[in-house]
Amino acid sequence: MAVLDYYRGTGHSPDLSTVEKIGAAVDALPDAEVVLDIELAMAWLGQQEFATEKTALLGFCIGGAFAIQACATTGKPACAISYYGQLRNPKKPIDPITLAPELNAPLLLHIGERDRLITNTDVNQFRDAAQRSPAPIEVHTYPGAPHAFDEWHRPAVFRPIASSEAWQRTLTFLEWHLTHHQRKHA
Numbered sequence: 001m002a003v004l005d006y007y008r009g010t011g012h013s014p015d016l017s018t019v020e021k022i023g024a025a026v027d028a029l030p031d032a033e034v035v036l037d038i039e040l041a042m043a044w045l046g047q048q049e050f051a052t053e054k055t056a057l058l059g060f061c062i063g064g065a066f067a068i069q070a071c072a073t074t075g076k077p078a079c080a081i082s083y084y085g086q087l088r089n090p091k092k093p094i095d096p097i098t099l100a101p102e103l104n105a106p107l108l109l110h111i112g113e114r115d116r117l118i119t120n121t122d123v124n125q126f127r128d129a130a131q132r133s134p135a136p137i138e139v140h141t142y143p144g145a146p147h148a149f150d151e152w153h154r155p156a157v158f159r160p161i162a163s164s165e166a167w168q169r170t171l172t173f174l175e176w177h178l179t180h181h182q183r184k185h186a
Contacts, residue, residue, distance in 0.1 A: 002041040006034055006062070026062045027091040031069065038070040042077065054078035054178045058170070059085060061148065064109075065096055071107055071135070072099035079106040079177035081170050084115055084147050087122040097122065100129035107137045108173045110166040112145030112159070140169060 006029055007013055014025035042055045057080040059067035064085020071080040088095045107130070111118050123139060130137045142149060142162035149159040150166060 035069050039074045068096040071105045072102040077105045081108045083110045086117050087126045097126045101132040103133035103135040109139045111141050112149045113141050113143050115147040
């Protein structure tokens with residue numbers, strides 16, 4: 001496993017004390033550099049003694065959006081999972097909806113029905129655009145769940161049922177695409 005530090009090249013950690021400051025920090029991230037870091041991390045993982053033939057991406061929030069970008073632009077992951085990765089951000093040079101037709105690995109997307117950062121229109125546009133890609137996608141929307149519904153340490157947003165269902169789907173998806181799916185069928 002590798003965990004990326006999006007801010008490693010800045011020399012400091014951004015102030016993430018408010019929603020506005022988090023938004024500003026996310027907007028300032030250089031997407032191309034982060035996706036390159038993902039590609040380099042996957043290459044590094046592939047060179048380790050414990051390496052397997054396949055690598056998956058798992059991202060939450062902006063990490064989910066970057067997982068989608070990497071799934072469309074790098075050609076390296078066996079699959080990707082995005083938990084409430086923002087599908088459209090007008091302050092970013094490109095968004096996952098635009099990249100959806102280019103997806104080249106299976107994608108599992110978890111979205112809260114009441115996510116204020118991801119509209120139903122965005123979800124539908126992403127789903128429609130992704131149908132033009134060669135990769136299968138699964139989009140699951142969780143009733144009543146807000147953005148960050150999997151963050152157990154934030155009682156205001158944590159939704160245990162949505163979290164549990166999403167996690168079970170994630171494990172099944174990973175098991176299928178990292179192990180079972182590699183079997184040859186006659």
